[in-house]
Amino acid sequence: MSVSVKDVAARAMVSVGTVSNVLNRPDKVAPDTVTRVQAAIVELGFVRNDAARQLRDGRSRSIGLIVLDVANPFFTDIARGAEDRAAEAHLTVLLGNSDENTARETSYLDLFEEQRVHGVLISPLGDVRARLERLRLRGTPTVLVDRQTDDKSFSSVAVDDVAGGTLAVSHLASIGRRRIAFVGGPGSIRQVADRFIGARTAAKATAGMTLEVISTDALTVLEGRAAGQAIMAREPAERPDAIFAANDLLALGVLQALNMAGVSLVPQEIALIGYDDIAFASAAVVPLSSVRQPSELIGSTAVDLLLREVAGGDEFAHEQIVFQPELVVRDSTAG
Amino acid sequence: MSVSVKDVAARAMVSVGTVSNVLNRPDKVAPDTVTRVQAAIVELGFVRNDAARQLRDGRSRSIGLIVLDVANPFFTDIARGAEDRAAEAHLTVLLGNSDENTARETSYLDLFEEQRVHGVLISPLGDVRARLERLRLRGTPTVLVDRQTDDKSFSSVAVDDVAGGTLAVSHLASIGRRRIAFVGGPGSIRQVADRFIGARTAAKATAGMTLEVISTDALTVLEGRAAGQAIMAREPAERPDAIFAANDLLALGVLQALNMAGVSLVPQEIALIGYDDIAFASAAVVPLSSVRQPSELIGSTAVDLLLREVAGGDEFAHEQIVFQPELVVRDSTAG
DNA sequence: TCGGGCTATTGAAACGACTCATTCGCATCG
DNA sequence: CGATGCGAATGAGTCGTTTCAATAGCCCGA
Numbered sequence: 001m002s003v004s005v006k007d008v009a010a011r012a013m014v015s016v017g018t019v020s021n022v023l024n025r026p027d028k029v030a031p032d033t034v035t036r037v038q039a040a041i042v043e044l045g046f047v048r049n050d051a052a053r054q055l056r057d058g059r060s061r062s063i064g065l066i067v068l069d070v071a072n073p074f075f076t077d078i079a080r081g082a083e084d085r086a087a088e089a090h091l092t093v094l095l096g097n098s099d100e101n102t103a104r105e106t107s108y109l110d111l112f113e114e115q116r117v118h119g120v121l122i123s124p125l126g127d128v129r130a131r132l133e134r135l136r137l138r139g140t141p142t143v144l145v146d147r148q149t150d151d152k153s154f155s156s157v158a159v160d161d162v163a164g165g166t167l168a169v170s171h172l173a174s175i176g177r178r179r180i181a182f183v184g185g186p187g188s189i190r191q192v193a194d195r196f197i198g199a200r201t202a203a204k205a206t207a208g209m210t211l212e213v214i215s216t217d218a219l220t221v222l223e224g225r226a227a228g229q230a231i232m233a234r235e236p237a238e239r240p241d242a243i244f245a246a247n248d249l250l251a252l253g254v255l256q257a258l259n260m261a262g263v264s265l266v267p268q269e270i271a272l273i274g275y276d277d278i279a280f281a282s283a284a285v286v287p288l289s290s291v292r293q294p295s296e297l298i299g300s301t302a303v304d305l306l307l308r309e310v311a312g313g314d315e316f317a318h319e320q321i322v323f324q325p326e327l328v329v330r331d332s333t334a335g
Numbered sequence: 336m337s338v339s340v341k342d343v344a345a346r347a348m349v350s351v352g353t354v355s356n357v358l359n360r361p362d363k364v365a366p367d368t369v370t371r372v373q374a375a376i377v378e379l380g381f382v383r384n385d386a387a388r389q390l391r392d393g394r395s396r397s398i399g400l401i402v403l404d405v406a407n408p409f410f411t412d413i414a415r416g417a418e419d420r421a422a423e424a425h426l427t428v429l430l431g432n433s434d435e436n437t438a439r440e441t442s443y444l445d446l447f448e449e450q451r452v453h454g455v456l457i458s459p460l461g462d463v464r465a466r467l468e469r470l471r472l473r474g475t476p477t478v479l480v481d482r483q484t485d486d487k488s489f490s491s492v493a494v495d496d497v498a499g500g501t502l503a504v505s506h507l508a509s510i511g512r513r514r515i516a517f518v519g520g521p522g523s524i525r526q527v528a529d530r531f532i533g534a535r536t537a538a539k540a541t542a543g544m545t546l547e548v549i550s551t552d553a554l555t556v557l558e559g560r561a562a563g564q565a566i567m568a569r570e571p572a573e574r575p576d577a578i579f580a581a582n583d584l585l586a587l588g589v590l591q592a593l594n595m596a597g598v599s600l601v602p603q604e605i606a607l608i609g610y611d612d613i614a615f616a617s618a619a620v621v622p623l624s625s626v627r628q629p630s631e632l633i634g635s636t637a638v639d640l641l642l643r644e645v646a647g648g649d650e651f652a653h654e655q656i657v658f659q660p661e662l663v664v665r666d667s668t669a670g
Numbered sequence: 671t672c673g674g675g676c677t678a679t680t681g682a683a684a685c686g687a688c689t690c691a692t693t694c695g696c697a698t699c700g
Numbered sequence: 701c702g703a704t705g706c707g708a709a710t711g712a713g714t715c716g717t718t719t720c721a722a723t724a725g726c727c728c729g730a
Contacts, residue, residue, distance in 0.1 A: 002393065002451075002473065004686055015710045020688055030708060045469065050449040051395065052686035054386035055715050058337065070411050071614070080405070083432070092446060095430050097418070111427060114385040116337075134380065138337065221614055252618040259622075279406075279556050280615040283587040287594075287620065339716050350680045355718055365678060387716035390685050 081299025165198020224253020416634025500533020519581025559588020
């Protein structure tokens with residue numbers, strides 16, 4: 001059925017070893033032999049069988065990436081950064097979407113383990129530490145993405161979410177807002193928790209500021225809309241005068257809800273700021289203020305760290321890289 | 336290093352064949368043997384090596400999906416639909432992003448071929464027919480996504496883009512617009528070409544309607560913004576009174592540009608309609624009218640067709656499925 | 671007690687590429 | 701003319717799983 005090195009060897013009248021050499025170290029083979037073998041390859045339409053290669057050297061040429069939500073441009077940007085850097089190292093990225101669901105997260109880890117993946121990049125959801133330790137014992141290193149570890153046992157690439165939260169709420173304070181609502185959840189997601197901590201810090205530092213939490217079940221446009229509707233259901237006096245949403249998807253949802261109410265409340269009545277600065281933020285009903293993270297850079301850096309771990313072996317000092325977020329002010333927090 | 340069936344067999348004091356049977360047909364094995372083997376598996380932390388399985392049965396348990404742009408929510412939706420359906424059949428989806436770039440497209444096809452992928456779903460860019468024929472000869476069927484074939488030699492799932500184009504422009508006509516601009520490109524992308532054809536048809540059917548083309552190099556927010564700026568650079572009298580953008584990303588970009596100009600021109604001066612109805616369309620500065628496609632359904636249907644081809648063997652009658660698009664009217668074409 | 675009919679288990683072969691110790695052929699040198 | 705050195709080519713063995721024909725063991729009926 002499928003053409004194998006053996007067929008190529010037969011046709012070129014050389015041994016399989018030579019074919020393999022032509023494929024992998026052509027300089028070790030006499031020029032005319034190379035030509036002959038390559039001709040045979042073309043004539044027969046030979047294509048390497050990756051499974052056989054993988055079997056032989058015990059690991060695949062892919063790295064697994066598990067993100068919380070592919071529908072979130074922040075993560076597709078990370079994926080793109082990772083993919084580009086991986087391609088330079090002749091590696092492929094397998095993209096898994098945990099969808100903020102631990103079962104899916106686990107099932108992707110299972111898959112990656114069966115595939116003997118080169119390494120794993122993960123934006124973890126549940127408590128996967130034990131799992132990752134096991135992978136490491138097997139020789140598959142992990143880099144945590146968008147998350148710092150408490151201990152130093154893993155490499156990680158993250159953005160300082162506490163600082164980001166502070167950035168957002170300080171900004172709201174600076175435009176005179178005092179009754180802040182934090183929209184986000186579940187709190188088990190570390191990014192959400194940290195952004196809230198940062199927000200709380202800033203709130204405490206501001207005289208007369210109150211901070212309430214409106215919690216959501218996921219970081220999606222839909223959940224944001226629900227939160228926005230809950231706010232609009234209140235008496236106007238009971239509403240916050242500023243909202244900090246844990247990410248842009250939520251913020252856009254909130255914005256939709258506030259706008260469906262008819263009058264345009266943002267930013268006069270209610271200021272709104274999101275997080276991630278996805279491409280759509282600037283195109284929103286009211287261009288959205290946000291906290292920008294260097295997403296592609298996160299992805300490519302994660303791959304760099306991973307490759308370093310792969311090369312370094314066990315006795316590698318894990319590295320924790322933390323980027324700083326950046327405030328982006330637009331109309332939604334004007335005045 | 337890695338634990339193999341052999342180790343499990345030794346520990347459970349059975350043969351490797353029996354371990355394999357426990358893994359694949361536990362009903363053929365005596366109950367207490369099953370228990371013993373499973374215990375050994377847990378104790379040793381055995382995980383199947385996928386490469387070896389693939390090598391054995393000649394193909395992987397993945398299907399390859401090549402899309403034009405992962406940053407476009409339309410395609411991530413398709414991917415999600417495909418992934419869910421594939422998971423039901425215990426298959427994985429490898430997502431490749433051609434980025435509207437034939438070199439990348441080819442390189443993903445190479446990769447999938449080396450991986451002996453189960454089948455390929457592709458939203459083709461260049462002329463890949465020959466390539467796909469070759470894959471088919473190797474036993475790897477293809478389903479074209481978001482594209483109908485001219486001949487009937489491939490299965491395909493598509494949406495009637497000509498109808499969609501007509502839908503959009505007829506709608507613009509119905510709200511009294513006559514000087515239409517079509518923003519889109521490159522024309523080599525079939526979706527773009529078809530939507531334009533549909534637009535032209537509708538334009539011709541409308542008395543006094545003119546249709547100009549403002550062409551772009553890609554279907555991105557950035558390109559859309561450039562097109563919008565080009566329009567704003569004109570004398571107001573020279574500007575169109577309605578814009579049909581080939582997709583929502585472009586439309587959002589155009590919208591940004593028109594809005595940066597300060598005054599809010601949409602929809603009074605210029606009506607705007609996009610295509611795809613991505614989730615962000617309704618959250619735009621001016622909620623965007625669009626033409627909706629059933630994206631997740633496209634993805635899952637494509638996998639269905641693919642599986643049918645895999646099962647059906649060579650003598651399978653290829654199926655062409657065409658969905659109808661649907662007009663979604665929002666503020667950007669109000670009045 | 672022997673044989674037939676079961677079920678449970680075995681173990682070797684096969685999948686395809688890669689590696690590496692070995693061999694081959696040839697030219698150069700003493 | 702034999703020894704030495706060197707580049708080129710070889711081919712068996714390996715990776716881990718699955719398959720399948722063959723075997724082992726067992727019970728039951730004749």
